[in-house]
Each structure stands twice: as C-alpha cells, then as structure tokens.
Amino acid sequence: MMKVECKKCGKIYTLEDGDNPEDYVCECGSELRKIPVLGDAIPIVLIMIVIQLFYSTSWVLLPFGIIAVIILWSWRNTARSEMTLIQKIFIVLVVIYILFIPIT
Numbered sequence: 001m002m003k004v005e006c007k008k009c010g011k012i013y014t015l016e017d018g019d020n021p022e023d024y025v026c027e028c029g030s031e032l033r034k035i036p037v038l039g040d041a042i043p044i045v046l047i048m049i050v051i052q053l054f055y056s057t058s059w060v061l062l063p064f065g066i067i068a069v070i071i072l073w074s075w076r077n078t079a080r081s082e083m084t085l086i087q088k089i090f091i092v093l094v095v096i097y098i099l100f101i102p103i104t
Contacts, residue, residue, distance in 0.1 A: 001015070001017065002014070002015045002016070002017055002019065002021075003034075004032040004035060005033055006028060006030050006031075006032055007030050007031050007032070008029075008030030011026055011027065012035070013026075013032060021033060021034050035079045035081065036079070037076060037078060038076060038077075038080065038087070039073070039075070041072055041094065042069060042076065045065060045068050045069050045072065045094060045097075045098065046069060048097070048098050049062065049065040049069070064093075064097055068097065071090065072094070075087060
C-alpha cells in the first residue's frame with residue numbers, strides 16, 4: 001500500500017503499490033503526490049554497506065548497518081510524517097552512520 005497526499009489540501013489517500021499517483025486527483029481537484037516513507041532510505045544504507053565491505057573501513061560498524069536495514073525494512077511503509085520519536089532518533093543514527101563510513 002502506498003500513501004499519497006493532496007498537494008493543495010493535504011488530504012491523505014491510500015493507493016495500491018502499482019498505482020501511479022498522477023492517475024488520480026483529490027476531491028478538491030488538486031494533484032496527489034507520494035508521501036516519502038522510511039523504506040526509501042533502504043537502498044542508500046545498502047550501498048553504504050557494500051562500500052564498507054569493499055573498502056573494509058570499519059568492520060565494527062557493519063553490524064549496525066545490517067541492523068539498520070532490518071529495522072528500516074520493518075518500518076518501510078511508515079510515512080515520515082507519522083514517525084515516532086524513537087524512529088526519528090534511529091534515522092539520525094543511520095544518517096550519522098552513512099556520513100561516518102566515507103570518513104573512516
């Protein structure tokens with residue numbers, strides 16, 4: 001399921017995963033846009049894990065990256081606007097992880 005939001009009034013709709021938000025309009029007549037979800041960050045973390053494996057920068061951080069992917073996968077359909085405080089803190093840690101790998 002994919003959540004979409006009206007660009008004008010902010011009303012939220014749920015579409016099937018294969019549906020294109022551009023094919024639908026809101027009751028107010030405005031266009032719909034896809035709401036970013038936490039699952040959108042999974043490819044970035046996976047790429048950073050692969051970079052870490054190739055460059056062997058810090059094996060100590062590798063388990064954190066794997067755990068981050070597993071947790072993000074379980075939260076993959078959570079809209080960023082619906083995140084809890086714990087999820088926001090975790091995302092900050094993931095961002096620090098992503099930024100720290102190229103430095104080490």
